[in-house]
Amino acid sequence: MRPILQAENLTKRFGSLAALRNVSFSVRAGAITGFLGPNGAGKTTTLRLFLELVRPTCGAALIDGKPLHEWPIPGRKVGAVLDGHCAHPGRRAVDTVRLAARLAGAGADAEELLDQVGLADVAGQRTGAFSRGMLQRLALAIALAGDPEIVILDEPMNGLDPEGIAWIKDVLRGLRGQGRTVFISSHLLAELEDLVDDLVVIAQGEVVGSGSAAAFVDRFQPQTVSVLSDQPQALATAVTGAGGQVLDINGQRVLISGLASAQLGEIARDAGIALFALTEERGLHMAFTIATNLGTEPLLDTEQE
Numbered sequence: 001m002r003p004i005l006q007a008e009n010l011t012k013r014f015g016s017l018a019a020l021r022n023v024s025f026s027v028r029a030g031a032i033t034g035f036l037g038p039n040g041a042g043k044t045t046t047l048r049l050f051l052e053l054v055r056p057t058c059g060a061a062l063i064d065g066k067p068l069h070e071w072p073i074p075g076r077k078v079g080a081v082l083d084g085h086c087a088h089p090g091r092r093a094v095d096t097v098r099l100a101a102r103l104a105g106a107g108a109d110a111e112e113l114l115d116q117v118g119l120a121d122v123a124g125q126r127t128g129a130f131s132r133g134m135l136q137r138l139a140l141a142i143a144l145a146g147d148p149e150i151v152i153l154d155e156p157m158n159g160l161d162p163e164g165i166a167w168i169k170d171v172l173r174g175l176r177g178q179g180r181t182v183f184i185s186s187h188l189l190a191e192l193e194d195l196v197d198d199l200v201v202i203a204q205g206e207v208v209g210s211g212s213a214a215a216f217v218d219r220f221q222p223q224t225v226s227v228l229s230d231q232p233q234a235l236a237t238a239v240t241g242a243g244g245q246v247l248d249i250n251g252q253r254v255l256i257s258g259l260a261s262a263q264l265g266e267i268a269r270d271a272g273i274a275l276f277a278l279t280e281e282r283g284l285h286m287a288f289t290i291a292t293n294l295g296t297e298p299l300l301d302t303e304q305e
């Protein structure tokens with residue numbers, strides 16, 4: 001693993017409030033890493049520390065081994081979307097992106113970038129009348145204007161409709177395909193669920209887990225299988241007898257934990273019980289809920305090879 005972003009014992013206090021306490025994690029080059037945490041967890045503060053918009057009380061936020069300002073042209077190293085309000089309302093979209101490219105010392109084609117973010121049709125319009133979703137798209141074009149190695153996005157899906165969210169996921173996968181690193185914050189699991197390779201989970205200013213998204217789910221979510229059967233009570237008895245746990249029975253639906261789906265199928269077959277459906281309930285949502293409620297002890301191996 002090549003760490004390209006590193007938070008090293010980052011602490012940030014605002015007066016008496018400790019927004020971050022001893023936060024350490026690293027982000028793998030070339031991957032999409034989700035930075036997940038409830039509102040107020042300290043996500044924006046962390047991103048601002050990487051971008052040197054605020055100074056740490058102690059610790060360091062390093063971009064590829066050094067602080068951002070030590071890179072000759074920071075805009076070629078990192079592009080960022082911190083909020084959708086990134087443009088002068090009286091300036092045309094195409095000029096906004098062109099300016100960003102010049103400031104970053106890159107020869108990016110502004111019209112091509114606007115096309116990439118779905119704003120080709122409004123490239124010549126002033127951005128004052130843009131909707132929130134359009135501004136988010138524009139912010140992404142600005143972030144890409146320096147052709148950066150790393151893209152940092154703070155809640156970029158705010159203001160996007162489901163189609164827009166699906167679109168931005170595709171764009172971010174495309175950026176990964178080009179070898180770029182994507183670090184994206186969100187307080188909503190569902191937004192990141194089918195997108196991220198890795199996760200850093202933060203709660204109340206402390207890291208509660210980091211590593212691969214799959215490992216995170218494995219660690220925090222008990223295996224749960226949902227089945228449909230017309231003999232739910234008989235199935236529940238068979239499951240309990242085999243060491244499984246019945247979490248819920250609702251009509252024909254039985255929610256079971258502690259048994260793999262294949263085991264469950266065999267138990268039903270041996271008991272002569274027909275199953276109409278069998279679904280593994282996996283996902284980040286439960287894992288996230290459990291992890292952020294468990295407190296602040298580091299619970300996941302952060303090492304990756």
Ligand SMILES: Nc1ncnc2c1ncn2[C@@H]1O[C@H](COP(=O)(O)OP(=O)(O)OP(=O)(O)O)[C@@H](O)[C@H]1O
Nearest residue numbers: 014017019037038039040041042043044045046187
């Ligand atoms: N400039 C500041 N001055 C004082 N307190 C601040 C400042 N910036 C952030 N905070 C506080 O630090 C804590 C972390 O805020 P931060 O914005 O980093 O959280 P977040 O995880 O990004 O939350 P959200 O999802 O709501 O944006 C919050 O309690 C917030 O009120």
